[in-house]
Amino acid sequence: MKKLTKLSTVMVAAAALIVAAFLAGCTESPKEKAAGPKKEGAVSGQKQNVVTPSEKFQAGLKKAQEGDATSQKEVGAMYVEGKEVQKNVNTGIEWLEKSARQGDTWAGFALGRLYREGKDVPQDFGKALEWSKKSATGGNESSQLQIADMILKGQGVKQDIQQGLTEMKRLADQGHVWAQYSLGITYADGVYVPKNTQEAVKWLTKVAQQDNEAAKRAAQAKLKELQK
Numbered sequence: 201m202k203k204l205t206k207l208s209t210v211m212v213a214a215a216a217l218i219v220a221a222f223l224a225g226c227t228e229s230p231k232e233k234a235a236g237p238k239k240e241g242a243v244s245g246q247k248q249n250v251v252t253p254s255e256k257f258q259a260g261l262k263k264a265q266e267g268d269a270t271s272q273k274e275v276g277a278m279y280v281e282g283k284e285v286q287k288n289v290n291t292g293i294e295w296l297e298k299s300a301r302q303g304d305t306w307a308g309f310a311l312g313r314l315y316r317e318g319k320d321v322p323q324d325f326g327k328a329l330e331w332s333k334k335s336a337t338g339g340n341e342s343s344q345l346q347i348a349d350m351i352l353k354g355q356g357v358k359q360d361i362q363q364g365l366t367e368m369k370r371l372a373d374q375g376h377v378w379a380q381y382s383l384g385i386t387y388a389d390g391v392y393v394p395k396n397t398q399e400a401v402k403w404l405t406k407v408a409q410q411d412n413e414a415a416k417r418a419a420q421a422k423l424k425e426l427q428k
Contacts, residue, residue: 253284264295272299273307280310280320289320300331308335309343316346316355325356345371345379352392361392372403377415381407384419388426397426 251259257278263271272295278285279292293314299307312332315324329350335343345368351357352364365386371379380403386392388400404426407419 257284264298267302269299269302269304269307272296272302273304273310276307277310280314289314293321300334303338305335305338305340305343308332308338309340309346311335312343312346316350325350329356341371341374341376342378345376345382348379349382352386365393372406375410377407377410377412380404380410381415381419385422388422401426 257275260271260275260278264275276292276295276297276299277283279288279295281287281292293311296307296311300311308331312328312330312335314321314328315331316328317323329347332343332346332350336347348364348367348371349355350364351360352368353359365383368379368383368386372383384400384403384407387396387403389395401423404419404423407415408423410416
């Protein structure tokens with residue numbers, strides 16, 4: 201039972217890192233991320249108006265109220281995290297649901313994670329699975345991984361270790377860093393499958409070679425543990 205509790209805690213923590221990364225970055229578009237840090241102005245020395253966090257939130261809220269799915273997701277994430285606005289999880293969930301219903305898969309993933317963790321809302325595996333499936337159907341691989349892990353553990357669905365493991369491996373083979381990490385942890389701890397240190401090291405090493413810093417740190421820590 202201690203091993204099972206330990207693995208469940210580790211897997212939840214790993215998935216929480218996905219949500220944290222999502223919430224931290226959801227207010228910045230892919231184009232903005234690719235462009236790097238914003239400059240003072242197009243011409244050296246040119247001044248730009250500084251947008252305060254409050255103004256940024258109000259601008260996003262206006263777009264969300266007008267029906268923009270991306271803004272709804274961003275505003276929802278701000279409320280859930282208490283970022284640039286007073287934390288209000290229920291209001292955040294309302295905005296995330298509006299966004300997810302319009303097809304934003306990351307909003308659906310965040311909802312699935314929130315209900316699965318049961319940290320800020322009552323734990324509800326049924327709702328977690330519902331939103332995760334909606335997101336996964338839209339192609340979100342993190343939601344696909346979340347469902348695989350729930351099947352592996354029998355959370356809100358009949359437990360099927362082989363099915364969960366097969367789906368997890370499919371995602372890992374495609375390069376999904378957290379699927380690789382989850383496989384590594386699963387083989388390292390040997391709760392749901394026979395312990396296999398060689399397989400654990402293989403998958404965790406793949407994670408350590410990727411660019412995702414949070415996943416890399418978690419994998420490196422586990423690899424050190426396995427070497428003791």
